[in-house]
Amino acid sequence: MPIVDIHTHIYPPAYISLLKSRTTVPYIRTFPDAPNSPRLIILPGENDPATPSTSRGRPIGPEYHDIAAKIDFMDTHKINISVISLANPWLDFLPESEAAETARRINDDINDLCSKYPGRLYAFGTLPLSGSTGEVIAEIERLKSLKYMRGIIMGTSGLGRGLDDLSLDPIYAALQSTCTLIFLHPHYGLPLSVYGPRASEYGHVLPLALGFPLETTIAVTRMLLSGVWDRFQNLNVLIAHSGGTLPFLAGRIESCVAHDGFLKSEGRGEGGRRAVWDVLKKNIYLDAVIYSKVGLKAAVDASGPDRLLFGTDHPFFPPLEKGAEEWASVNTNYQAINEAFGDEEAAKGVLGGNAIRILKLNNE
């Protein structure tokens, strides 16, 4: 059974050019004291000279944009197939006039990268969400004509007002009717104030370890509360980082909805909506990027062994030692799968079988 990585990012040539042409987040820049070391500045808190621990973003090397480096990485870790996706923040920041054309160019770029390694690469496309709704829907439909596309990757801001925005309904409708999977991925984190006055002493840890999964959890819960899956019962979403924290908190969310005085008064408490558990088992897929047996088992208990999909988050979390071949972050995820499932059939599904079935990767 092949191993499939469904959470692995790439900045294709068209996107690298875009980031280099910019002077505000997100962008690629150098600093005067290191003119040959380009840095990628993408997170909201990464542009503040007052926090030297994070103000320079991260070094950006070939692993970010060179598809040959991706294939090397796959070979090192015995990954047969990767479903690549543009990394955050995608096209969220583009002016309306540039969104549609840029999305087409980047999606074509990524599809071309896949065509260079037949059978080894597929992709999630990117939507021009700052464009018009018509342009977004047109790109959803156009992606169906690109041979290697298997869904779209999307952040939590939607059209700027989050994923519970009713203006997204025509887009959700188009995604559902074209059977396009959403890969939901965080980027914006939480307001930096929540990390307190010592946050800069902890590098990127709080925004990455907590901000990302907590942002995801809030976004999905808002979708649940606004009834997205009541209106679009066949809309499928693959949630990054094993659902943020949704598997762990699903019971608390259910209980709080059922007990809420206001929702009860509106008839939206216990009945009149699909339960979180029902959506988890019918509409939600989870990646296996949670770095522990504890998290994986909770993810599978919540959604099912046929709904969990291996991922690496490459090229983020590079090897711990300079020049090391193997990536500790990837091996931690492999080890967690081994500890959680051993030789059980479920392990094969998580490592590749589920992705092949769900994303139709044998169906060129």
Next chain:
Amino acid sequence: MPIVDIHTHIYPPAYISLLKSRTTVPYIRTFPDAPNSPRLIILPGENDPATPSTSRGRPIGPEYHDIAAKIDFMDTHKINISVISLANPWLDFLPESEAAETARRINDDINDLCSKYPGRLYAFGTLPLSGSTGEVIAEIERLKSLKYMRGIIMGTSGLGRGLDDLSLDPIYAALQSTCTLIFLHPHYGLPLSVYGPRASEYGHVLPLALGFPLETTIAVTRMLLSGVWDRFQNLNVLIAHSGGTLPFLAGRIESCVAHDGFLKSEGRGEGGRRAVWDVLKKNIYLDAVIYSKVGLKAAVDASGPDRLLFGTDHPFFPPLEKGAEEWASVNTNYQAINEAFGDEEAAKGVLGGNAIRILKLNNE
């Protein structure tokens, strides 16, 4: 084996008087159109007339302050022993000059309530955190002389700058040297902006279901990152709501710490600190207030079956149907324990054995 509830709140007479004397959050008030229905307004977002769904807080009845109602509730749900605690926001809001005296009065009040039902009630005390450090330490020591006290309950703000504040070290030292358990409980949630423009349509759900556990997770992670448990290796903390989301995210936190460029440059990445998993198994206890088998199993996998303790969160999450005897929120937690552990020995530990051993409830 008796059943012990370690997460159950009370507003003793001295605290009710305090809340009634106030005119800003937190306080108890009535509204002109319902002069006989006092409402408890405690959460930061509950005082805004622009959000009618939550602006009136919640009705406050005898279950909040009448200890006989607590005993009735315990009898209904076959709870033998309760370890009661002042509910949030405790004394965080008091001016410095009033903190110490108020804490003494309220702790004495709660200890007196326990003495009325020997063998059935114990308590976590409250610290005058807005007072001087000397006053806080004096109250920690004084609590040792109160017969029914078995630890202290505390929020996430500490002295106002969070629990990674080095100014807390003398207080952590006093808690450790007196073997005083901290029951860590959320109150402040997250900035309301994270819930988006439609938040008021969802009643209290987002702040309660997500804000509470996410606040807790951030607070504990800040403690970990600041090295609280490296400096105080015997400091024990019972975390509300099964640790917020800590069991699920522990692997991601470990991975992000190990990979952080800034922490690595300071020698605080992989080594030079205790791992999250080590702290979870030696210093952290978790309550079983997570409303699902999925969450409970993750909590036990992360910390151990001898470290999980049954709780109800009474008097919050009252019966779903008016006049119903049984509380659905409690039965959901009982059912989760049954589904997770069945007849195993672990079930007895979670339901009461662990609390009796850890809190020395047989040792009057």
